[in-house]
Amino acid sequence: MDITVIFILQILYATTLLALISFGLALIFGMMRVINLAHGEFLTLGAYATILATKMGVNLWVSMLVVSPLVVGLWSLIVERFLIRFMYGRLVYTMLATWGLSLAMAGAMTMIFGTTTEGVSAQAGSFSIGTYQASVYSLFVIGVTIVVATGIALALFGSNYGRVARAAMENREMVEAFGYPINQVYMWTFVAGGMLAGLAGGILAPTTGISPYSGSTWIADAFITVITGGTGSVMGTLASAGILGSVSSITSFIFSSASGGVALLVAALVILRIFPTGISSLWQQRNR
Amino acid sequence: MNIKRRQFIKGAGAASAAIFAPQLSFSMSEPIKMGVLLDTSGPFSAYGTPMEMATSLAVKQINDGGGLLGREVEVVFRDTQSDMNNYSTFANQLVREGLDVFHGGILSASREAIRQILRQRGVPYFYNVLYEGGVCDRNTFITGTTPAQQVNALIPYAMNKYGTAKAYVLAANYNYGQITAAWVNEYARANGASEVEVEFFDLADGEFGPSAIAKIQEAGSDLVVSVLVGAAHLSFYGHWAETGMNQNPNVHLISTTFGVGNEHKVLPANQSDGMLIANNWAPENPSVPENKAFLADWTREYGDTEAIHEIAVSQYQGIHLWAEAVRQAGAVDRDSITKTLENGLAINGPAGVVKMDPLTHHCSLDIHIMELNNQKLDVVQKFEQREPLDTRRFCNLSENPDSNLQYEITL
Incomplete structure (x- = not known):
């Protein structure tokens, strides 16, 4: 019984972790057709912001939830104004430019922070389920992700800005014809995506050691989750995070961690074979 | 530093190079070339960067003391960037330039990527990292600990x-x-x-x-x-x-x-x-005088001793063991130094006595059991001169000098 609870906790944790590292990528890709290959470095920057702010005496929770999103959001604003905005509508160009950006950011972070790994401790405490021990921080990760997912859904579907952004995704010219400043819509969407990446990086910081190359360990999982979920759909990202997280957790638990990673990739392949445009094609087709 | 030394040899920038190589007589003879491949960037750079620092320090000490056989030691270094593919590519490039010795490789995957290249080209290979044991190769010398020891x-x-x-x-x-x-x-x-x-x-x-x-x-x-x-x-x-x-x-x-x-x-x-x-290495080991000197030299070179770790010390000891072999053999070629090392050559390093075992080309080493307390390593027990018994179970290089295997056990 106790192990079942732990197991459910594991599935929730794996799912929310995948979703958390994917939200920023999914938003920017889905809304703007920009593939941000520097997403991993955005996450790393968020993590460094938390570590540095904590070292400078800022409360850890403030660092994660406020400082990291602001720092990466600001960085995204700069990147959008000086780089991305010249490339809207040209997918391959955005990939090339953001790939270069990712190399430059990793290099710059190496120059600033050095190659040594840095860490920060949450010390949020632990609790017991029967004889099993689990960390409060894993509950926090799950909780934050649920709040963030709800927030994204509300912003996209409940606010005027969200409606305009979604309309811009469907038909850019029509939105412009209505008099909305399309470039500003894109700018703020990119910043929002950056802030989500910053938040994710900040929350990841206490769970791992951070080095300038940490981004490369997350970027693959984030891309697989977004592509499997289907572009243009945050709900799709959530669904694929749920499926992939469950598959890898179950396999890891029964066999080994190494086979869990393999199972995740196999699951993604199978899903993409059945739904070539991602899980979200299930409900998106029905709407049309 | 490496580049500066090369500049010096070419007769350029003598003023800046003088800091690193005061022995002007070096310019007369060919330098001894030491190939070094380490990951100083990427996820394994926490291992590699201090090893590179240890390499520079050991070579500087050797050159400040007059070099080896009147010749300067020149390091040919490449950063392998934590990418195992780089090891074989760079090793092939380095051996083509002509190496007298090679010290490097960190992960066992990297060692196996270059071991055969060095063996084929007759470049003695010093692998100075703790590892899983079992390598039985007369061209390879190992100064890190193995499971039997650790x-x-x-x-x-x-x-x-x-x-x-x-x-x-x-x-x-x-x-x-x-x-x-x-x-x-x-x-x-x-x-x-x-x-x-x-x-x-x-x-x-x-x-x-x-x-x-x-x-x-x-x-x-x-x-x-x-x-x-x-x-x-x-x-x-x-x-x-x-x-x-x-x-x-x-x-x-x-x-x-x-x-x-x-x-x-x-x-x-x-x-x-x-x-x-x-x-092998205990950071605050008062019973080893070489450790005190090592820490002082490191501090003089790099400001503080924060970066030093176990395998940086292994690299340092490996280089000094090789240098001692060259001194005693009076030659740098592979056969001469192998013979000298196989006489059970030993040096006193910062971690204690490092003594070459002729049968396995591994070393007898002191082992310190340490407990972590507040980010410090406190020695709780010391074992003197543990031998590489795991590798010796399979490997006897005096009976099978042509052996070129890594023996392993499985679960």
Whole structure:
């Protein structure tokens, strides 16, 4: 019984972790057709912001939830104004430019922070389920992700800005014809995506050691989750995070961690074979 | 530094180079070329960067003391960027330039990528890193610890201290992790463990969720052995502390790799307090005068001693062992130094006596069991001159000088 609870906790944790590292990528890709290959470095920057702010005496929770999103959001604003905005509508160009950006950011972070790994401790405490021990921080990760997912859904579907952004995704010219400043819509969407990446990086910081190359360990999982979920759909990202997280957790638990990673990739392949445009094609087709 | 020395040899920038190489007579004879490949960027740079610093320091000491046989030692260094593919590419480039000796490689995967290239080209290879043991190759000299020296000191000590019976091994999923896990299994059972569970984690896999800890608890293990490697695996120690397992009086964590990359200085103290490790080098070892001199020289060169770790010291000792072999042999060629080393050549290094074992080309080394307290390594027991008995089980280079194998045991 106790192990079942732990197991459910594991599935929730794996799912929310995948979703958390994917939200920023999914938003920017889905809304703007920009593939941000520097997403991993955005996450790393968020993590460094938390570590540095904590070292400078800022409360850890403030660092994660406020400082990291602001720092990466600001960085995204700069990147959008000086780089991305010249490339809207040209997918391959955005990939090339953001790939270069990712190399430059990793290099710059190496120059600033050095190659040594840095860490920060949450010390949020632990609790017991029967004889099993689990960390409060894993509950926090799950909780934050649920709040963030709800927030994204509300912003996209409940606010005027969200409606305009979604309309811009469907038909850019029509939105412009209505008099909305399309470039500003894109700018703020990119910043929002950056802030989500910053938040994710900040929350990841206490769970791992951070080095300038940490981004490369997350970027693959984030891309697989977004592509499997289907572009243009945050709900799709959530669904694929749920499926992939469950598959890898179950396999890891029964066999080994190494086979869990393999199972995740196999699951993604199978899903993409059945739904070539991602899980979200299930409900998106029905709407049309 | 390497570039500066080259400039000096070409007669350019003599003023700046004079700081590094005061022996002007060097310019008359050909330098001795030492190839070095290390990961000084990427996820394994925590291992490689201090090893590169140790290389520069050791070579500077040798050159300041007049070089070897009146010749300067020149380092030819490449950063392999934590990419195993770079090792064979760069090694091929370096041997084409003509090397007298090679010191480098960190992960066992990197060693196996270059060992055959160096053997073929007749370049003696010094691998100065703790590893899984078993390499039996007369062209290769190993100055790091092996499981018989390290694991078989750590496991009995921990099992005796904690009275444990069931072990759980978390290991990196490549040759070092797999073979070391097999040795942990063997030594733990030989010391009375009733069960040994083993789980492997890919090097890039940094996700240790609730179930990773729950599996350890479900197995009822009371001794957890970390054979984890690299930056991604560091997250395990955070999860361990966050779940309160570090406070659990019934489970104890020990590691064959923790501290080797200065993990204890990087991670918050609560993530490592109480952990037991076994290394060759003990940072504050007053009984070894060479350690004091080494720390002073390092401080003079780099400002403080924070960067030094186990395998930086191994690299330092490996280079000085080779230099001593060149001095005693009066030559740098492979056959001469091999013969000298096989006479049981020994030096006094910062970690104690390093003595070459002629049968295996591994070294007898002192081992220190250490407990982590507040990011410091406190020696709790010292073992003098442990021999590489694991490799000697299979390897006898005096009977089979042409051997070119890595013997391994499996689970």
